[in-house]
Amino acid sequence: MNKFKIVILCLIAITNCIGQNIITDRPDQTESSSVINCGAIQVESGILISEDNNINHLYGPSTLFRIGILKNLELRLLSQYEYQTDNNSLSKGFNDIELGVKIQLLNNEIKPVEIAFLSHLIIPSGSMGMSEHQIGIVNKLCISHRSTNKLSFAYNLGYNVFHNSDTLDNSNNQLTYSFVSAFEINNKVNIYIEPYGEIITKKPTINQDQAITSNINAGVTYLVNKNLQLDYSFGTGLDNQSNFMSIGCSIKFE
Numbered sequence: 001m002n003k004f005k006i007v008i009l010c011l012i013a014i015t016n017c018i019g020q021n022i023i024t025d026r027p028d029q030t031e032s033s034s035v036i037n038c039g040a041i042q043v044e045s046g047i048l049i050s051e052d053n054n055i056n057h058l059y060g061p062s063t064l065f066r067i068g069i070l071k072n073l074e075l076r077l078l079s080q081y082e083y084q085t086d087n088n089s090l091s092k093g094f095n096d097i098e099l100g101v102k103i104q105l106l107n108n109e110i111k112p113v114e115i116a117f118l119s120h121l122i123i124p125s126g127s128m129g130m131s132e133h134q135i136g137i138v139n140k141l142c143i144s145h146r147s148t149n150k151l152s153f154a155y156n157l158g159y160n161v162f163h164n165s166d167t168l169d170n171s172n173n174q175l176t177y178s179f180v181s182a183f184e185i186n187n188k189v190n191i192y193i194e195p196y197g198e199i200i201t202k203k204p205t206i207n208q209d210q211a212i213t214s215n216i217n218a219g220v221t222y223l224v225n226k227n228l229q230l231d232y233s234f235g236t237g238l239d240n241q242s243n244f245m246s247i248g249c250s251i252k253f254e
Contacts, residue, residue, distance in 0.1 A: 021226045024250040025064060027219045027233035029196040030156050030178040031215040034142040035074040036252065042066040046231070046248025054240055058083040059095075066139035080169045082130055093127025097136070116142040124165040134171060136162040137206065154173040155179040175199040193218045195238075219246075227252040 021036045026044045036042045047060035062080035069075055078098035083090045100120030107114050122136035137160065144154035158176035163169065178196035185191060197214040217235025224230060229250045236243040 002206045021223060021253045022184040022229050022250060023196050024221075024231075025066075025220070025245055026250060028178070028180050028192055028194050029217065030154050030180040031102070031116075031118050031140055031193060033104065033106075033154065033173040035102050035116065036066050036068040037254070038068045038071055040068045040252055040254045042068075042250065042252045043248040044248065045057050045245050048244055050244035052241065054086075056085045066102075067229065072107075074093055074102050076100040076102060076118075078120065086236055091129045092127075093130040096126040096134075097123050097210040099123065100138070102142075112146050114142075114144045114218060116227060118142055122162075132162075133165045133204040134162045135168070136160060140176070150184045152182050152184075153180070154182070161196075172180075173201045188223045190220070190221045190223075192221075197238075212222050215240070217244075227254065 013057065020037075022024045022042070023032050023036075024042075024044050025031045026046060027245050043063065043065055045063040046063045046094055047058070048062060050057045050059075051197040056093045058080050059080050063078070065079075067075045074089060076099070078100075080095045082092065082095050098120040100118065102116055102118045104116045110136045113159065118138075120136075120138040122132075122138065123129050123133065124133050124135060126132070137159065138158065142154070142156050146152040156176070156178045158174075160174040162171045162173070164171050176196075176198045178194060180194035182190055182192040183215045193216070195214065195216045197212065211223040215235055215237050219231060219233030221229055221231045229252070231248045232246070234243075
């Protein structure tokens with residue numbers, strides 16, 4: 001009987017650990033305040049088409065790998081392949097790799113509110129003509145609230161630092177922000193709208209008019225099952241000439 005009770009308790013613990021639906025960091029710009037459960041691997045991949053000041057970009061695929069190593073800690077790897085066209089010339093290759101971690105600092109189910117901290121190291125490892133030749137550190141404080149069973153809010157505040165990979169001189173720093181409002185249509189479909197942007201705090205050669213950018217995007221996610229999600233999103237610049245459209249798929253392996 002005691003052995004039977006132990007088996008039942010183990011099964012309940014496993015169910016509680018892996019039973020939750022997939023929570024992704026795409027397609028919006030706001031990183032979630034959740035981390036994936038220990039032992040799980042999550043792959044979030046998509047194709048994005050964008051136009052920025054008459055330069056066309058195709059990112060395909062852009063893939064984020066997330067690995068849960070502790071209860072409140074995940075490792076992250078971001079890799080993307082880009083096609084870029086400008087004045088009928090084509091450039092293609094891998095962008096610089098990003099390695100990082102996300103740490104969940106608070107998960108209050110009574111409020112409910114979640115807080116996490118995310119940090120990525122950008123390594124100048126991209127293909128010739130695609131690398132930014134910069135060492136960068138991307139930092140974000142990720143906070144989320146659920147006001148009702150259907151409506152939730154999340155926002156990120158970030159500070160990024162970039163250095164030239166050859167001279168290590170500081171090239172520019174960025175303050176970033178995003179705020180997403182999401183609404184659950186049903187247990188499968190969610191929609192969202194999100195303003196986001198950045199403020200360049202140090203780049204002596206840049207015009208003041210170009211130092212601040214503001215954008216907005218919206219999208220929809222469809223939960224196929226608890227470990228598989230599809231998404232579609234689109235966005236545009238509010239004070240700049242840019243727009244994008246993206247489709248993607250995220251899957252969790254437990």
